[in-house]
Structure formats: structure tokens, C-alpha cells
Amino acid sequence: KNQVEQSPQSLIILEGKNCTLQCNYTVSPFSNLRWYKQDTGRGPVSLTIMTFSENTKSNGRYTATLDADTKQSSLHITASQLSDSASYICVVSPLRGKLIFGQGTELSVKP
């Protein structure tokens, strides 16, 4: 069964600190993996997208990594800001079929 699991479920960090969010998936065959940011009361917005052949992708202070062999991805946030407080959702695309969403990690950045 195609699944996407994220950890931790929630995370609280101080402003300026770094953090790493994890995503494990069992989707196969695999096309690409995305990280979305969902602010409270808003729809998800894409941060990064990686195909199976890519190991890392950056978008400003966000850096995603992918290990297609172990089926793991991480999202690293550097020098966190208050505006980074949101839910971060890992989404995996099989070669055919619909997107598979993780349940998200709730990140709270405190001053």
C-alpha cells in the first residue's frame, strides 16, 4: 500500500534555530516528491519538488534531500523565522495515479 509518513507530528523551536523534518514513503514506482507549506487557513504551497534522480533541492532557507534507495526525504529549515510557523506536508507522486499526501508536521517558531 502506498503510504507517506512524516515525523515529528509537531515541533516547537526558537526563532533563528535550524530544524529538520522527516518523510518516509513506501510509494513505488516513484516519480517525484514534493514538500508543501500550509499556513493556517490557507491552501498548501509548493516549496520544492525532486525527481528520483535528485538528491537535494534548495529554495531559499529551505533545503530538501532525497534518498530514493531508503525512500526517505528531509526538509531542513535554516535560521528559522516566525513566518515559518506552518504545517509542512510531504507529497509523493507514483509513476501513475494520484498524489499521496503525508499528514504533515506542525512547526511552531517562537520568539
Next chain:
Amino acid sequence: DTAVSQTPKYLVTQMGNDKSIKCEQNLGHDTMYWYKQDSKKFLKIMFSYNNKELIINETVPNRFSPKSPDKAHLNLHINSLELGDSAVYFCASSQDRLRQGDTEAFFGQGTRLTVV
């Protein structure tokens, strides 16, 4: 210049009522979707339309009926609302349904439906 817009943003209604949620995209995309996000924050696809044609219809009660008058609009009508229908409903669009796995979906801001 919102890309994907949904109305209303909030909807509170009583059990048994019929309600509609509207969605419009101005991105020129061919494919539109409805997703349901439950209290556990999982996003689950409900329907997908490509050029007004239904292409994905997940196991959703018959009380939910999508309607696509043109490829820029996908409305969701819900009959006989139940308590369990309370959730946030997201509309999304993407360019190419045939390569959905490689295509980014753009989401609306969501409609929070509360059935009392």
C-alpha cells in the same frame, strides 16, 4: 489575481441541508480537483476533472456531486449534510492530468465546512 479561488471560506450549516462550494482558477489549467482535509490534517482526493470530464472519483458518498460548467470552474454540491462532512475542502488545479505525477497542483485557500 488569485490563481485558485474558492467561495465561501467558511460555511456553517445544519444537518440535512444542501450546500455548494464554488471554485475558479485563472491559470488556464486543464485539470481541477477537490480534496478533503480532515481533523488529522490528511489531504484526500475526492474528484478530478479534466476539461469538464470526470477522471477521478474516489469512494465518496453519492451526496457529493461535482459540477464543471467549463474547465475554469469546478463546483462541489453536497446534499443532506451530515456531521461527518465537517472538514476543510480544498480545490486545486494543475496543467496536465496525464502526467499528474510530474505536475504541480495549485491549491485554493480552502472552505471550512462545519455541520451542526
